Amino acid sequence: xxxxxxxxxxxxxxxxxxxxxYLPIVTLITLSFNESPLVTTWTGFSFKWYGAxxxxxxxxxxxxxxxxxxxxxxxxxVVLGTFAAVAITRFKRxxxxxxxxxxxxxxxVMPEVxxxxxxxxxxxxxxxATGYPDRGMLTIWLGHTLLGMAYATVVISSRLQEMNPQLxxxxxxxxxxxxxxxxxxxxxxxxxxxxxxWLLTFTxxxxxxxxxAFLSGPGSTTLPITIFSRARLGLNPTVNAVAxxxxxxxxxxxxIASVWLARAEKRRAREMAAAFRITT
Amino acid sequence: MxxxxxxxxxxxxxxxxxxxxxxxxxxxxxxVDGVSLDITKGEIFALLGSSGCGKSTLLRMLGGxxxxxxxxxxLEGQDLVRLPPNERPVNMMFQSxxxxxxxxxxxxxxxxxxxxxxxxxxxxxxxxxxxAMVQLTPYGKRxxxxxxxxxxxRVALARSLVKRPKLLLLDEPLGALDKKLRERTQLExxxxxxxxxxxxVMVTHDQEEAMTMASRIGIMSEGQILQVGRPGDIYETPNCxxxxxxxxxxxxxxxxxxxxxxxxxxxxxxxxxxxxxHGITGTPDMEVHVAIRPEKMGxxxxxxxxxxxxxxxxxxxxxxxxxxxxxxxLGDQTIYHVVLGTGAVVKVTKANDARHDEARLANGSSVxxxxxxxxxxxxxx
Amino acid sequence: MWQGIxxxxxxxxxxxxxxxxxxxxxxxxxxxxxxxxxxxxxxxxDGVRFVDLLxxxxxxxxxxxxxxxxxxxxxxDDLYLRAYLSSLGFAGITTxxxxxxxxxxAYFLARSRPExxxxxxxxxxxxxxxxxxxxxYAWKMLLADNGVFxxxxxxLGVLAExxxxxxxxxxxxxxxxxxxxxxxxxxxxxxxxxxxxRLLEAARDLGASPWQAFWRITVPLSRGGIIxxxxxxxxxxxxxxxxxxLLGGPQTLMIGRVLWDEFFSNxxxxxxxxxxxxMVLLIILPLALFNKFQAESTQGGRR
Numbered sequence: 001x002x003x004x005x006x007x008x009x010x011x012x013x014x015x016x017x018x019x020x021x022y023l024p025i026v027t028l029i030t031l032s033f034n035e036s037p038l039v040t041t042w043t044g045f046s047f048k049w050y051g052a053x054x055x056x057x058x059x060x061x062x063x064x065x066x067x068x069x070x071x072x073x074x075x076x077x078v079v080l081g082t083f084a085a086v087a088i089t090r091f092k093r094x095x096x097x098x099x100x101x102x103x104x105x106x107x108x109v110m111p112e113v114x115x116x117x118x119x120x121x122x123x124x125x126x127x128x129a130t131g132y133p134d135r136g137m138l139t140i141w142l143g144h145t146l147l148g149m150a151y152a153t154v155v156i157s158s159r160l161q162e163m164n165p166q167l168x169x170x171x172x173x174x175x176x177x178x179x180x181x182x183x184x185x186x187x188x189x190x191x192x193x194x195x196x197x198w199l200l201t202f203t204x205x206x207x208x209x210x211x212x213a214f215l216s217g218p219g220s221t222t223l224p225i226t227i228f229s230r231a232r233l234g235l236n237p238t239v240n241a242v243a244x245x246x247x248x249x250x251x252x253x254x255x256i257a258s259v260w261l262a263r264a265e266k267r268r269a270r271e272m273a274a275a276f277r278i279t280t
Numbered sequence: 281m282x283x284x285x286x287x288x289x290x291x292x293x294x295x296x297x298x299x300x301x302x303x304x305x306x307x308x309x310x311x312v313d314g315v316s317l318d319i320t321k322g323e324i325f326a327l328l329g330s331s332g333c334g335k336s337t338l339l340r341m342l343g344g345x346x347x348x349x350x351x352x353x354x355l356e357g358q359d360l361v362r363l364p365p366n367e368r369p370v371n372m373m374f375q376s377x378x379x380x381x382x383x384x385x386x387x388x389x390x391x392x393x394x395x396x397x398x399x400x401x402x403x404x405x406x407x408x409x410x411x412a413m414v415q416l417t418p419y420g421k422r423x424x425x426x427x428x429x430x431x432x433x434r435v436a437l438a439r440s441l442v443k444r445p446k447l448l449l450l451d452e453p454l455g456a457l458d459k460k461l462r463e464r465t466q467l468e469x470x471x472x473x474x475x476x477x478x479x480x481v482m483v484t485h486d487q488e489e490a491m492t493m494a495s496r497i498g499i500m501s502e503g504q505i506l507q508v509g510r511p512g513d514i515y516e517t518p519n520c521x522x523x524x525x526x527x528x529x530x531x532x533x534x535x536x537x538x539x540x541x542x543x544x545x546x547x548x549x550x551x552x553x554x555x556x557x558h559g560i561t562g563t564p565d566m567e568v569h570v571a572i573r574p575e576k577m578g579x580x581x582x583x584x585x586x587x588x589x590x591x592x593x594x595x596x597x598x599x600x601x602x603x604x605x606x607x608x609x610l611g612d613q614t615i616y617h618v619v620l621g622t623g624a625v626v627k628v629t630k631a632n633d634a635r636h637d638e639a640r641l642a643n644g645s646s647v648x649x650x651x652x653x654x655x656x657x658x659x660x661x
Numbered sequence: 662m663w664q665g666i667x668x669x670x671x672x673x674x675x676x677x678x679x680x681x682x683x684x685x686x687x688x689x690x691x692x693x694x695x696x697x698x699x700x701x702x703x704x705x706x707d708g709v710r711f712v713d714l715l716x717x718x719x720x721x722x723x724x725x726x727x728x729x730x731x732x733x734x735x736x737x738d739d740l741y742l743r744a745y746l747s748s749l750g751f752a753g754i755t756t757x758x759x760x761x762x763x764x765x766x767a768y769f770l771a772r773s774r775p776e777x778x779x780x781x782x783x784x785x786x787x788x789x790x791x792x793x794x795x796x797x798y799a800w801k802m803l804l805a806d807n808g809v810f811x812x813x814x815x816x817l818g819v820l821a822e823x824x825x826x827x828x829x830x831x832x833x834x835x836x837x838x839x840x841x842x843x844x845x846x847x848x849x850x851x852x853x854x855x856x857x858x859r860l861l862e863a864a865r866d867l868g869a870s871p872w873q874a875f876w877r878i879t880v881p882l883s884r885g886g887i888i889x890x891x892x893x894x895x896x897x898x899x900x901x902x903x904x905x906x907l908l909g910g911p912q913t914l915m916i917g918r919v920l921w922d923e924f925f926s927n928x929x930x931x932x933x934x935x936x937x938x939x940m941v942l943l944i945i946l947p948l949a950l951f952n953k954f955q956a957e958s959t960q961g962g963r964r
Contacts, residue, residue: 006871010769014781017766020839021788024799027809031802038807084683094680098956103687105955106948109893111900113917114937117924118694121934125697146690149683154955169345170378172365174392174443178675188382207792209903214924224794231798231907235805243795250790258783 025247032240049241056238062223066206069137073144074202078194081152089160107150116214119143135217143211148201159193296321296479297447302351304337311337313503324480326494334503335483343372343449355446371445375452377436379424385435386420392443410438413472430461441476450482454489466492487527499523520661524571531626533570540564550622555597557653562660569659574629576655579616584650591653599650604643618649702934703727730935745943748916752898755837759845759894767849789843797836797907804832828910836908837898845890852886892951896944916940
């Protein structure tokens with residue numbers, strides 16, 4: 001739609017849409033600097049909530065635990081996701097293929113209360129029979145990895161499909177064994193998607209409430225659980241501080257990633273141009 | 281119905297590469313329908329056909345990327361069908377080049393040698409030699425996306441040759457290049473292949489490419505090989521209508537054999553009577569097609585006389601009258617489309633071998649077209 | 662076919678390994694739990710333990726299946742049925758609104774100038790990467806009776822007294838639309854950005870107005886994106902818990918909260934399990950549709 005009316009509508013819709021998306025974020029950031037704990041009044045600019053944050057033991061402990069779980073989840077998700085993605089996109093029909101595909105894709109949409117409840121009940125049954133495992137970091141990690149694996153598989157599959165299959169054939173043709181083809185050719189070419197999958201599942205795990213709530217045990221309270229409990233009771237200014245810090249870290253990360261990608265593109269374009277200036 | 285059974289040609293007796301009754305089915309559809317071929321060592325053999333004829337599938341079976349449903353492939357007596365692609369002494373140059381984007385040109389070419397576990401200096405020496413052969417020595421450190429299409433093609437060629445395979449497979453090697461580049465590269469590639477001394481099977485849909493590059497061509501259609509032979513043989517002596525029509529242009533007349541002698545044959549068709557200067561195997565009164573190439577026909581306003589034929593007996597035969605419906609002036613030649621009395625249209629090409637042609641023909645001119653009996657080919661299928 | 666090339670030469674062991682690792686993991690962590698849930702939903706509770714379904718009593722194999730919970734859900738206490746219907750309703754409305762807002766959003770994104778598009782995409786993804794919990798919490802601050810909206814409106818004189826927005830169907834829907842909008846926009850965007858503009862130019866060339874071209878060509882071609890987006894929003898919304906808990910109220914009955922309460926507050930595990938089983942049955946049709954859709958898109962590369 002090249003006409004004027006179309007352009008104006010487009011701009012308005014996008015601005016309003018983005019405004020809607022960012023309104024809560026802006027609010028959180030602004031109010032985190034509010035001296036008053038109340039939303040109603042602005043009493044002055046203050047860092048006191050950030051100070052309170054550092055002394056807030058449950059939050060710090062929750063944060064540390066969440067990071068640990070997130071690191072483990074992301075790594076396990078990417079590994080399992082790669083297996084699943086390779087099996088689904090590269091293998092011919094095998095018995096159980098539909099089952100695997102269904103199981104890998106369902107956690108993407110399945111309500112977390114169902115996943116959480118069912119996984120918990122199974123773990124409890126196992127615990128009653130064998131005395132292991134206790135609910136805690138391991139059980140939370142299991143639930144997160146299930147969800148993470150689903151996302152990782154989608155990301156990695158899509159890249160695997162885009163990849164020119166003749167590249168792997170060329171590898172074989174030149175004498176590489178199948179496992180060499182995978183490690184020397186396939187893996188380097190999907191590495192960017194592996195990284196994206198890792199970051200995605202890391203974020204997902206860090207942010208998860210429901211699964212963590214069902215699967216946690218005494219002493220394994222994650223940061224989202226802590227925040228959620230406080231949020232249920234009412235408004236809490238330290239949460240604003242946490243939010244602002246999160247947004248800051250994420251924004252910096254996303255901006256760095258985008259800038260880096262853009263620079264890599266520009267560099268590539270320059271090199272291409274240079275290549276063509278030299279005669280064949 | 282496979283047509284050619286082990287036609288031997290080229291130097292040497294023992295077939296270097298022998299395909300026997302290769303069949304490939306995908307579910308119910310048959311991609312390759314009983315192909316048998318003998319390839320001699322050192323030759324460049326082209327599989328020529330339009331898309332879907334099975335040539336690519338056949339090539340992939342040679343490379344090991346498809347398994348034949350039945351049939352045998354013997355390379356110097358070694359059964360290839362059992363071997364996976366990484367164990368065959370065969371290398372392929374892919375249609376998309378398939379250069380590894382994350383490796384430099386140098387590493388791309390060295391890849392196969394490294395997998396063989398060769399010592400570092402030998403690898404370096406061979407890679408350098410190969411890059412020099414394809415004239416890409418200064419580009420060793422570049423990545424594929426930093427090269428032009430022609431350069432990428434040369435890297436792909438170098439990569440597939442550096443291991444000195446017994447058999448080189450080329451899949452539409454010049455398809456991605458523009459016309460001018462293609463013409464130049466065709467001969468360069470043939471040179472390089474001869475320098476390295478590998479036997480080569482290539483697949484193409486481009487007649488010119490096959491005719492320029494190959495020592496022998498196999499015409500494929502619908503999973504079968506219709507004719508195998510040297511480019512000249514195929515062009516001048518096609519064995520069926522499909523082949524005659526596929527390579528270059530051809531005029532076909534349908535007729536009936538009225539006189540069948542050892543040294544000549546007379547065929548009656550609605551347009552004219554044909555005097556063919558050689559005998560054919562067949563029955564009297566047989567229905568046949570007679571083929572004549574456009575460049576072998578003459579075109580002029582006056583009727584041809586005894587001096588126009590190489591055998592005066594042919595006066596009264598091998599000639600038809602008509603009007604010029606279209607003509608296309610192409611600089612080096614002119615193409616005429618002539619409508620004959622029966623409504624049939626024939627194509628005649630004439631080289632413009634003089635700068636100023638006083639008797640230049642025009643649209644609508646009434647003309648005679650004629651040809652020599654020795655240039656006629658009789659086709660029974 | 663290339664598919665299967667790598668695999669055919671990996672050897673039997675290699676191939677089996679690659680398939681079984683994810684398969685075993687998923688069977689243990691995803692499939693088995695469902696069986697356990699189903700079993701518990703029909704088990705008798707003996708104090709704290711679950712009574713086995715199959716027991717030997719005097720040399721006779723006895724099967725005990727307790728369907729009481731299901732009877733309660735379907736026939737006795739209408740809370741559950743109301744909660745299911747309400748959840749489906751809210752999920753449906755949320756999906757509809759997300760589509761209405763998200764489609765133009767995705768469309769304008771896809772048609773935006775290529776220079777600014779990566780920037781816009783980055784802006785779109787940024788909220789997605791920040792904690793959704795925190796952003797939903799922020800709406801509490803915005804919508805509360807003494808929250809930001811009301812305060813600003815009163816201060817500006819637009820309102821005389823605060824409008825109740827919190828803990829209403831409005832706040833719940835707003836929260837859900839807010840959270841799930843990116844899930845609708847992304848698949849739509851991915852679909853629309855790949856669409857060949859020349860198709861639209863051809864339509865215009867043949868006499869269609871921009872509006873007609875949009876409805877007759879763009880929309881049908883983006884069907885895949887619409888379906889994907891709709892399923893990605895609808896199915897999880899049905900069982901959503903956090904948003905109803907933080908932004909919902911007495912009028913917003915959602916089955917996710919019911920399940921949570923049965924489990925954490927009432928400690929009635931068999932009941933919670935039954936609720937879960939029925940919820941799964943509810944979403945099994947859209948879920949199957951989603952799986953089919955995903956399978957088809959990964960088959961795209963097959964010759």
